[in-house]
Amino acid sequence: MKKQTFLDLNDSSTNEINFIIVGKPNSGKSTLFNNLLKEDISPTGDEYGLTKTLFTNSFDFKDIKFVIHDTPGLRRKNKIYDKDETSRNQKVLKLINKIDVALLLIDATENFTKQDFRIADLALDRKKILFILFNKFDLIEDKRRFRSDIEHFLETNYSQHKEINIDYISALSNKNIDSILSKISNKHNLLKKRIEKNKLNNFLKELQNNNKLPRVKSIEIKPKYMVQTDNQLLSFKVFINSKKRAPKIFTRFFENQFRKKFSLIGVPINLSFISSSNPYSS
Ligand SMILES: Nc1nc2c(ncn2[C@@H]2O[C@H](COP(=O)(O)OP(=O)(O)OP(=O)(O)O)[C@@H](O)[C@H]2O)c(=O)[nH]1
Ligand SMILES: [Mg+2]
Structure with a gap:
């Protein structure tokens, strides 16, 4: 050294x-x-x-x-x-x-x-x-x-x-x-890892198909679309089908599954959940 x-x-x-x-x-x-x-x-x-x-x-x-x-x-x-x-x-x-x-x-x-x-x-x-x-x-x-x-x-x-x-x-x-x-x-x-859009969205599909998402007051919150924002390290936006803020039980569960799937253990990540009834509208 x-x-x-x-x-x-x-x-x-x-x-x-x-x-x-x-x-x-x-x-x-x-x-x-x-x-x-x-x-x-x-x-x-x-x-x-x-x-x-x-x-x-x-x-x-x-x-x-x-x-x-x-x-x-x-x-x-x-x-x-x-x-x-x-x-x-x-x-x-x-x-x-x-x-x-x-x-x-x-x-x-x-x-x-x-x-x-x-x-x-x-x-x-x-x-x-x-x-x-x-x-x-x-x-x-x-x-x-x-x-x-x-x-x-x-x-x-x-x-x-x-x-x-x-x-x-x-x-x-x-x-x-x-x-x-x-x-x-x-x-x-x-921290420099970049994950392609289609990989992120396949992950969302898998989550939904496995029916693993927690329900909040019997309503299922569905993540619709996900992107990595390119200006920040390991920062992601997740659009969800709810007009309300995503509850902690959902965000914590999502984060754990996401970290496991992409081997993001032991590093900080920024996940922002965007509430929108139509995530594809601008
Ligand atoms: N057995 C053992 N003793 C250790 C080890 N590392 C540090 N020590 C002992 O622990 C005592 C405190 O070590 P320091 O490095 O001064 O601790 P510090 O965290 O810098 O303490 P402050 O500056 O007071 O906050 C010393 O007597 C060291 O020799 C270790 O791996 N094994
Ligand atoms: Mg010291």
């Missing part, structure tokens, strides 16, 4: 991926940051809340320039009594707008908390590629069981689980780190 020191965050050449490491204090963010850069740049240690400023740097991996940000640990608002920590948190939350990928680090020896869900929601709301990484996996004895418990927990407790990527690493002993970088670059490439 080749390191570069001068950065221009506005230079968004296609082979550049901008990512942030976020998570609670002590989850191992700075250890991962240093490990990726092969240099001790950001201080690490057991002291809670050690990182107090943003650290930014970059490295090359398989012809891609990764720009990486290490951030101060995020705690819940009601646990913060210090003005400086509040402003540090705000800086981190603002930075999430500017990046492509968020790595949410969780200490595998601790429980998945509301604060972790909050950070995950924020990244997803802002349409970022999200990786939830359980760090310190070296400290887990029964790794297989841990993995299956986590996956089961997220599937049952987190309706957006198809939007996220889950993995297990050890930042300290450099386990599974290169494979995460490859996965990040694969997901980033997926």
